[in-house]
Amino acid sequence: MLSKDRASSSANRVDHQGGNDVSNQKTYMHQSIAQAVRDHGIDTIFGLVGDANLFLANHFVNECGGNMVAAAHEGGTVLMAQAYTQVTGKVGVATVTQGPGLTNCFTALREGVSARRPMILLCGDTPVTAPFHPQNIDQREVVKASGAGFEQVKTPETAARDVATAFYRARKERRPIVVNIPTDLMWAEVAHKPVVYPFHEAPAHVSTGPVHEEAIGMIASAKRPLILAGAGAVTARDSLIALAERLEAPLATTLKGTGLFKGHPNNIGYFGTLSTAEAYDVIAAADCIIAFGAWLHFLTTDRGELLKGKRVIQINNSQSDVGAFYQPDAVLIADAAQTADNILYWLDEAEIPASGFARELPAHDISVHPKGDPAQATEGCINFEYALDRLNEALPQNRIMLTDGGRYITEVWCRVSVPDPFSFHMTDNFAAIGQGMQQAIGAAHGAPDRPVVLFTGDGGFMMGGMTEFNTAVRTQRDLIVIVCNDSAYGAEHIQMLDRNMDPSLTEFTWPSFAAIARTLGGEGATVTTPAELEAALNAIQTRQGPILIELKLDPNKVPRMRM
Incomplete structure (x- = not known):
């Protein structure tokens, strides 16, 4: 089937920049959709291929001159596209397959709705002629429940126009729009014609009266x-x-x-x-x-x-x-x-x-919190405030910083600065942990000339970070990951202690995250002392690819959230 797609595409090559009217050239619908994305000036998409989007993705890469960042999990594609949107100002695009491919994106879509991220998810759907397909599900209802928008590809002839409508809606509604594409229409022949709807922001004004x-x-x-x-x-x-x-x-x-x-x-x-x-x-x-x-x-x-x-x-x-x-x-x-x-x-x-x-105002800078004390640390752990203060000093100054969700994040916000607001991104607008790594990768693809720093917790890294760390390695991103490892789900740990309950349900004996990073092809260092922290900071300066720094923390001494 792939050879058929390539042969057909070569015979019916369309303008890669979307500037020519190719209405007299026959293409298949999946080719028209891929070209419609390219017509909107998009050269990078994030995806995980399956039966229902395989040929679309193949055409985008091999015939439209685009690039696809292949994620390890469908939800990661959506999160990567959202961060790409925020960093570049373009509408990020992701693609997944039908059924479980879409349901695996639910939390990520909801994150995009909460964060108001304009993006497109190209999602295949089971054939309308196969109601008993094992992956059949009412995809419209899944999307609606997430709060994202839904745009159905109505016919092969309207496919490019439907994609253009989705792009327009994403900007206008400031949320993800899922383009639903029945697979039994993928190979229908169409005459592709570029369609791009101009979008105009409301003019700036001053109130009167x-x-x-x-x-x-x-x-x-x-x-x-x-x-x-x-x-x-x-x-x-x-x-x-x-x-x-x-x-x-x-x-x-x-x-x-x-x-x-x-x-x-x-x-x-x-x-x-x-x-x-x-x-x-x-x-x-x-x-x-x-x-x-x-x-x-x-x-x-x-x-x-x-x-x-x-x-x-x-x-x-x-x-x-x-x-x-x-x-x-x-x-x-x-x-x-x-x-x-x-x-x-x-x-x-x-x-x-x-x-x-x-x-x-006092003569000194009152925006800076008091410095952490390295002596205030448990044996085998680093003082969190001190570690953050040193990281703030030593991390690349032109960094883009992202934070995953968790108890540790407010202390990071208070102690690790960024050059400007455009260099800071929250990844838990839906208050869901485990989404930071995916968005860090999207940001790194959106700004490949800048180092991206991610602060994540141990639970968040296990939930979603470990899944995609190798994606950062495979795609050779300049990514610095700081894992704040208190061997617990910290917010719940504190709640149970406050109620004189046994916190063991919140505590975990994790493997070495630094060793996992090395196994996945990156670099890794564990920090339990100020000396090890300095060694890790030196490793950051000489990094050759994605690097993970594991801060070992005492769950009983991590500062409470400033909420």
Whole structure:
């Protein structure tokens, strides 16, 4: 069958860049779908082939000039494509086979929905003429239950148009879209014609009217204003800094805005449960919070405690992102940068004096948490805070950092910095562990010129990381994996101890993760002492491929989550 596909493809070669109208050339439907993906400027897909997508993937690679990153598990393909989306700004594409191929993607699809990642999953489906096929399942209902979108390939003639609709929907709806492809249509002959629907973002704008004027009035009358930036304001850095300097206001970010104001003297770091004690006091003293592009999540506000007694103005360009967790005093549905510029203009016009609040900040950097003490460690384990502080100093400065889920992650967020918000990616928006390795690989394919650092727990690595570590080796990615190994499912371990219960159900005797990494073709080092940590840091500097550093931790001394 493969030779048939290649022979047919060679005879009916289409333009690899999608620029030519090839409507007079006969192709098969699976070829048309592969070419439709290429027509959208996609040169890399993530996949695991089976009966229902084998020929589609083959044509994309061998005839369309594309590349397919072959994953070890179907869910990994979806997660890789999501991280690729976030790093590149393109719509990531994955492909899997029918039935169990799709059901294995359920958690990954839900992660994409929660994280609002535009991506496409090309999924084969059992023949409509074979209702008793062993892999037959109502794939539409599976996809709907995950919250992802569903786009059915209706006929061979509409296949390219159906793919184009899926790409458009992914961007518009900001979620994964599954393209469902019946296998009994794969070999139907069609005349392929490129179809790409243009997508236009809503134009940036500034709000007007009474609410806008009221918000500016609140800011002008504030004695201690503070500017908070979230994910929706990461492109507005210069405008927000200019406003903060004009107001003499401190600058803070949510988790997803991490690193936005790094190095600025007004920066106090995180706003919320991740704040340092000194930053928390500054936030508590503020009387007006101007939140740009932030949801005001309950952890950002410390369950509302940090907003009590304050005027709160929320600026966001999406109505759906406002009021989900907190009802502000004023809402401006507007662009962050343009609104900051507009507020600055009116402050100057009205000759409003600066607040002077930023002058109250300590001379030292209050965004940095106190250093860890290497002496505070159990025999055979490394002090976690100390290890993170040293990693922050020694890891490549141009890193992209990802964190898997688990008890350890908040300490990583507080101690390991990134160059800017675009270099930081959460992989557990659905609060599911075991998804970090897959997304790290996707990020590494999206930014092949930058080192990717993944922090994962021992449970998460066993659940999903070990499955795909060899994929990083096979595809020669520059990946540094830090496994925080407390030999337990840490969050549950602490819960059982807090209730005076036996925590043994949460404890595990794992194999050596460093040895596993070497067996899978990478490099590995185990860290139990400061000297071993320094050796591991040297190994990172001289790495030739994916490397895994296993931090051995005492489950009773890993800091509690800052939640």
